[in-house]
Amino acid sequence: MVLKAVSLMRMSILFSDTGGELHRVSLNVGGVFIQAGYAGAMKVIPAVDIQGGKAVRLVEGDPARETVYFEDPVGAALYWEEQGATLLHVVDLDAALGRGDNRAQIRRIAAALAMGFEVGGGIRTLEEAEAVLGLGAERVVIGTVLVREPEEAVRMLELLGPARIVPSLDGRGLEAAVAGWQEGGAGNVLDLAHAADEMGFRTLIYTDVRRDGTLEGLDLEVIARVRDAWPHELIAGGGVASDADLEGLDRLGVEGAIVGKALYEGSVDGRRWWRG
Ligand code: AMZ
Numbered sequence: 195m196v197l198k199a200v201s202l203m204r205m206s207i208l209f210s211d212t213g214g215e216l217h218r219v220s221l222n223v224g225g226v227f228i229q230a231g232y233a234g235a236m237k238v239i240p241a242v243d244i245q246g247g248k249a250v251r252l253v254e255g256d257p258a259r260e261t262v263y264f265e266d267p268v269g270a271a272l273y274w275e276e277q278g279a280t281l282l283h284v285v286d287l288d289a290a291l292g293r294g295d296n297r298a299q300i301r302r303i304a305a306a307l308a309m310g311f312e313v314g315g316g317i318r319t320l321e322e323a324e325a326v327l328g329l330g331a332e333r334v335v336i337g338t339v340l341v342r343e344p345e346e347a348v349r350m351l352e353l354l355g356p357a358r359i360v361p362s363l364d365g366r367g368l369e370a371a372v373a374g375w376q377e378g379g380a381g382n383v384l385d386l387a388h389a390a391d392e393m394g395f396r397t398l399i400y401t402d403v404r405r406d407g408t409l410e411g412l413d414l415e416v417i418a419r420v421r422d423a424w425p426h427e428l429i430a431g432g433g434v435a436s437d438a439d440l441e442g443l444d445r446l447g448v449e450g451a452i453v454g455k456a457l458y459e460g461s462v463d464g465r466r467w468w469r470g
Contacts, residue, residue: 238467241454244296255375282311289316291374304330356396405433
């Protein structure tokens, strides 16, 4: 009887191989996907957000609630490189908010840094993406354009390829926010994740705007839903406060975490989480 039931189930095991490391398994049992991650695979990516030329952290993306951590963002970038980080997440907050940009600082980071870095904030056209890649970024991160002008996002993807352009879905929970997070109600994050998959993107960043910069800890229930909706490489952030958050992400099979305040404040020791 049991054997018969088993033989009726269509079982298949899919292995996902991201970044050269095999670390997630999806088990399809009769059409139901069960996903599991292998602990120890997830990597932490430190964030350097630039506002007014300085490396800052905001609370819930509010430009008025900033803490300056480094007067010079190059100092922040080099600090994380010296600590052993292998990839840096750089955000041009002024460009995301549509009130200027920090491209000169990003150019200086590119000149100073040996490790790879990704850049987001205000990249809304193919030409802007190419300009930032031309500065030396490993890949660019897009948010608003994916939601507002998906055809332009597809054009960017077609010309740059999925290794060089990564969508960032930023949400108050699952309600997407765009334009420097000043405009909410921009769609459902899970629907947008499905759309990004169909467009051909292969890495996704999800940030929980409600938690970002709060040190409150992650909302792992929301992230689990994004995990279920997105079958490729997933990087999550927004509220990481401790190793427990990172262990939670690891258990969900999330491949990377963007961490800001917890690293700057020392409540997470990156050395446990950097990966080659
Ligand atoms: O903190 C904010 N207010 C903020 C922020 N960190 N607003 C946007 N961003 C980041 C997103 C993503 O990396 O997380 O800027 C990028 C998206 O920018 P754009 O301009 O493409 O929507």
